[in-house]
Amino acid sequence: MAPVNANRKWRSPLRTTLMALATMGTLAIPALQAQSSGNQTQSQQPANPQPAQDIPDAPSAVQPPPPPKPALPDAPLPGASTNKEPIPFPGDSPRQTEPDKQAPAMPGVQTTPSGSSPRNQINPKQDLYTISVSANFVQIPVMVKDSDGRRVDGLLPKDFEVRENGKKQTLTYFTSDPFELSAAVVLDIGMPDVAVQKVNQTYSSLIGAFSPYDEVALYTYSSTVSQVSDFTGRADKLTATLNQMKLVRGHNNGVPVMSGPLASGPTVNGMPVGGPSVQPVNTPPREAHVLNDAILRAALDLSKRDRTRRRVIFIISDGRELGSKASYGDVLKLLETQGIQVKAVAVDAGALPVYRELEKIHLKGQGYSNILPKYVHATGGGDVFNELSRNAMEEAYAQVTSEARNQYTLGYVPKAIASGSPYRSVEVVVYKKGLNIYSKVGYYPIPSAR
Numbered sequence: 001m002a003p004v005n006a007n008r009k010w011r012s013p014l015r016t017t018l019m020a021l022a023t024m025g026t027l028a029i030p031a032l033q034a035q036s037s038g039n040q041t042q043s044q045q046p047a048n049p050q051p052a053q054d055i056p057d058a059p060s061a062v063q064p065p066p067p068p069k070p071a072l073p074d075a076p077l078p079g080a081s082t083n084k085e086p087i088p089f090p091g092d093s094p095r096q097t098e099p100d101k102q103a104p105a106m107p108g109v110q111t112t113p114s115g116s117s118p119r120n121q122i123n124p125k126q127d128l129y130t131i132s133v134s135a136n137f138v139q140i141p142v143m144v145k146d147s148d149g150r151r152v153d154g155l156l157p158k159d160f161e162v163r164e165n166g167k168k169q170t171l172t173y174f175t176s177d178p179f180e181l182s183a184a185v186v187l188d189i190g191m192p193d194v195a196v197q198k199v200n201q202t203y204s205s206l207i208g209a210f211s212p213y214d215e216v217a218l219y220t221y222s223s224t225v226s227q228v229s230d231f232t233g234r235a236d237k238l239t240a241t242l243n244q245m246k247l248v249r250g251h252n253n254g255v256p257v258m259s260g261p262l263a264s265g266p267t268v269n270g271m272p273v274g275g276p277s278v279q280p281v282n283t284p285p286r287e288a289h290v291l292n293d294a295i296l297r298a299a300l301d302l303s304k305r306d307r308t309r310r311r312v313i314f315i316i317s318d319g320r321e322l323g324s325k326a327s328y329g330d331v332l333k334l335l336e337t338q339g340i341q342v343k344a345v346a347v348d349a350g351a352l353p354v355y356r357e358l359e360k361i362h363l364k365g366q367g368y369s370n371i372l373p374k375y376v377h378a379t380g381g382g383d384v385f386n387e388l389s390r391n392a393m394e395e396a397y398a399q400v401t402s403e404a405r406n407q408y409t410l411g412y413v414p415k416a417i418a419s420g421s422p423y424r425s426v427e428v429v430v431y432k433k434g435l436n437i438y439s440k441v442g443y444y445p446i447p448s449a450r
Contacts, residue, residue: 141407143438161429173411179310181214184298188317190222190289195348196250203242205394209401221294288323296326303338311340312404318350319372335379337444342375345385345396380440
């Protein structure tokens, strides 16, 4: 029995110790887990940390937390702009400078004064509007057509040669770009009323022939010249003016009364009432038809327009001339000095081939009918469009403005010549066969300012 009791004495203290250790381990596990969890939480960082000033401080066990700061408006950084507009991307228009900041001084910009000519070098069209040169620069619009009357495009400077007074000139300017037009439209209201009313029906096509970039002035003439409207690019204004002109009537050019009771008064048995008298010789009246004066008036007004535009006089008439104060030579000199082209649509009797040939036989005091083609040819306007029907007139309007706008433009500085006649002849040659060339045949140099 003694051995059994001895074993029991050794087992009791050991068992008691083991049970105490187990109890302590059980109590320590939650504390270790809590400590481990706290360390893990502190070691992990947020994926998108916020600025330090946005995270409130943790409450302290020593002193109470400070009161929250009041929200303040966003203050601009030193030198930063308070403008809330978005930052412009490259290519956007720059914003205006703030009033409190001084913009850097810009260099002076030299613009082209009225009456100047393009720079004397081969350059694109935009240089024509910004560069001024000396007054002796010569600019020549040239129209090139094939044998069928179609405009020829695609020619280069090497295809042209310009001769002034027979001497070859060196081209310093060349372009085939279209030009904006300053056009003076001259309407003949001295024609028979049937012709005037036919022209009145084409006014809408006449306005449509011009682009929004062109400027147009309207003139009428018969025995006198009148300006109906000043230069404008507004189609609505031109439409209103031409609608009012539809009320204008032409002349009743019927067969003149040369004999009969209405020609010499009442008669009895073939004798005039009141006794015998000499039978009067009646001649049909001749009303003035001042074509020269009309072109002169339009040319004077065009000479004041911007020289960077192509200046054109567009005449719709039967081409008769009688009673003008200005002569053909004086008017042509002004046109050639100012570089103004004349283009025309001949209507009524002026469009009849037989009538045009008969009118070339000039009788003293009966006027002229072949002056209009002379103006057109001398100024490089091409050919006169002879049209009788309304549709043909409307097509001619579009072709006239298209030809005036789309031409080759050559420029050069003429070589010095011996003193003599101020007039200088000009000839344009194209090194291609079968082509028709239309350009002015000469010019008068603009006198230089002294």
